[in-house]
Amino acid sequence: RVVFDPRPALDALRVELPTAKFALEDHEGRFLSTERFQDASFGAEAQAVDFEYLRDCKAVRVVVFSTDSTAEAIGLHGVTYSVGWTAWLDIAAAGVTKASALEQVRRRLNIDPMHTVAVGDGRNDIEMLSWAARGVAMGQSPGEVVAAASEVTGSVYEDGAAEVLRSLLVRR
Numbered sequence: 001r002v003v004f005d006p007r008p009a010l011d012a013l014r015v016e017l018p019t020a021k022f023a024l025e026d027h028e029g030r031f032l033s034t035e036r037f038q039d040a041s042f043g044a045e046a047q048a049v050d051f052e053y054l055r056d057c058k059a060v061r062v063v064v065f066s067t068d069s070t071a072e073a074i075g076l077h078g079v080t081y082s083v084g085w086t087a088w089l090d091i092a093a094a095g096v097t098k099a100s101a102l103e104q105v106r107r108r109l110n111i112d113p114m115h116t117v118a119v120g121d122g123r124n125d126i127e128m129l130s131w132a133a134r135g136v137a138m139g140q141s142p143g144e145v146v147a148a149a150s151e152v153t154g155s156v157y158e159d160g161a162a163e164v165l166r167s168l169l170v171r172r
Helices: 007-016 051-055 098-109 123-131 143-148 160-168
Strands: 021-026 031-033 059-065 079-083 088-093 117-120 134-137
Touching: 007 021, 007 051, 007 059, 021 051, 098 117, 098 123, 117 123, 117 160, 123 134, 123 143, 134 143
Parallel strands: 117 134
Antiparallel strands: 021 031, 021 059, 059 088, 079 088
C-alpha cells in the first residue's frame, strides 16, 4: 500500500465543495466516511467518522462525491486523481494508479506484458486500459474511456466482462 497525507487535499476540497461527502481507505484497509455512501463503491460498508478524523488518517485512497461542482479546477498537488462519473473524484498518492499497481503485480509474477488484459468503464480506468496489451472498455463507458481502450465489449447489462473472460479460456 502506498499511503499519503490526505489533509491538504481534504482541506482544499472542503473549501470548494462544502456539501460533498468524503470517504477514504486508510492504511489498515478500513473504509471510513463522513456520510453513508449509497452504493457498494468500496466493496464493504464504510465506518462513519467525522471530517476531522479523516484529516488525521494515513490514506491509501480518498473519494469525494459532490454534485455541486467539478474538482478539476481546484488544483490538487502531490496526489494522483481522476474524475469518475459526473460527481465522483478518486484521489491516491502521487503516481499511484490502477496501471501502476498492476505493473507491480505483473513484474512480481513475471508475466509477459503481451499477456496483460484489463477491463474498465470509468475515467479512473484510462491509464490501466492504456497499460494493458488488451485494454477493454465496457459498453457503457464514456467516450474518453473508449478512446483509451483497444476494444469495446458489451455493457455491464450484457455481461461484457464475462464475454472478455470467456475469450481468455483455452478451448480443448
